[in-house]
Amino acid sequence: MPERTAQADRRKELGRFLRTMRERVEPSRHGISTGTRRRAPGLLREEVALLAGISATWYTWLEQGREANPSAQVLNALAEVLKLLPVEREHLFKLAKPEWLPEAPPTGNPSSESWITDLLAMLSPNPAYALDRAWDFIAWNDEAASLFGGFDPEDPAKRNLLKRLFLDAAWRALFADWEVVARSAIAQFRAATVGYASASDIRAVLDPLRALSPEFERQWAEMRVEGAPIWSKGLVVGPRGEVVTYDYFMLTPAGVDKEMTVSLYRKRD
Numbered sequence: 001m002p003e004r005t006a007q008a009d010r011r012k013e014l015g016r017f018l019r020t021m022r023e024r025v026e027p028s029r030h031g032i033s034t035g036t037r038r039r040a041p042g043l044l045r046e047e048v049a050l051l052a053g054i055s056a057t058w059y060t061w062l063e064q065g066r067e068a069n070p071s072a073q074v075l076n077a078l079a080e081v082l083k084l085l086p087v088e089r090e091h092l093f094k095l096a097k098p099e100w101l102p103e104a105p106p107t108g109n110p111s112s113e114s115w116i117t118d119l120l121a122m123l124s125p126n127p128a129y130a131l132d133r134a135w136d137f138i139a140w141n142d143e144a145a146s147l148f149g150g151f152d153p154e155d156p157a158k159r160n161l162l163k164r165l166f167l168d169a170a171w172r173a174l175f176a177d178w179e180v181v182a183r184s185a186i187a188q189f190r191a192a193t194v195g196y197a198s199a200s201d202i203r204a205v206l207d208p209l210r211a212l213s214p215e216f217e218r219q220w221a222e223m224r225v226e227g228a229p230i231w232s233k234g235l236v237v238g239p240r241g242e243v244v245t246y247d248y249f250m251l252t253p254a255g256v257d258k259e260m261t262v263s264l265y266r267k268r269d
Contacts, residue, residue: 136160
């Protein structure tokens with residue numbers, strides 16, 4: 001994608017993020033009375049600008065996706081006004097100042113590296129799989145294939161984690177807390193791909209999902225961001241539909257591109 005187009009997409013994403021974060025802030029958190037009828041939920045643009053010490057016109061330009069060059073001081077002020085969590089503040093900076101990000105390495109197909117398969121085999125009997133930066137499955141061990149119903153790198157609907165979550169009925173039924181898992185996955189994906197959100201491999205995941213899944217489109221519009229959590233997931237397994245709890249970890253192997261991750265499931269005793 002041409003650089004100019006990518007920059008325009010990033011500015012639009014920044015505008016959507018700021019607007020969504022603004023609309024979720026209760027005015028009372030800044031001592032603003034809501035006794036009168038308001039035009040929209042949350043803070044008004046003029047209120048954000050006043051609280052952050054910037055002009056309303058300039059802030060409006062940011063939300064409209066127009067060219068601007070906010071300083072770190074301005075971004076920190078906006079983060080304070082919008083009550084951003086640490087991961088959301090980091091996301092704001094990455095959207096507004098992509099030049100501060102390290103250059104993304106060229107995409108490739110690491111699945112040919114035998115060491116990835118060897119690594120996942122060593123994690124047995126714990127189910128584990130590896131994802132590339134677009135969250136396509138690139139390798140897995142036998143336990144993961146059994147637990148998650150197999151993987152098919154030739155099937156566009158089954159080779160990607162987000163597509164499995166939203167388009168594969170078997171995966172929806174597999175997770176006892178599917179809604180929580182799906183919402184968290186979207187938030188993590190947005191945060192993880194902020195530096196190359198306009199890249200073709202990322203668009204190849206997002207565009208079909210937004211077209212095919214109204215539920216994904218709705219949740220994607222929420223603009224949530226999260227870091228990779230360490231948490232437990234309940235999986236419905238066995239002929240009787242028993243819910244088994246697994247502790248979940250997302251790992252980045254040392255010595256490889258940070259965009260590749262390994263997901264490990266450890267059955268809780």
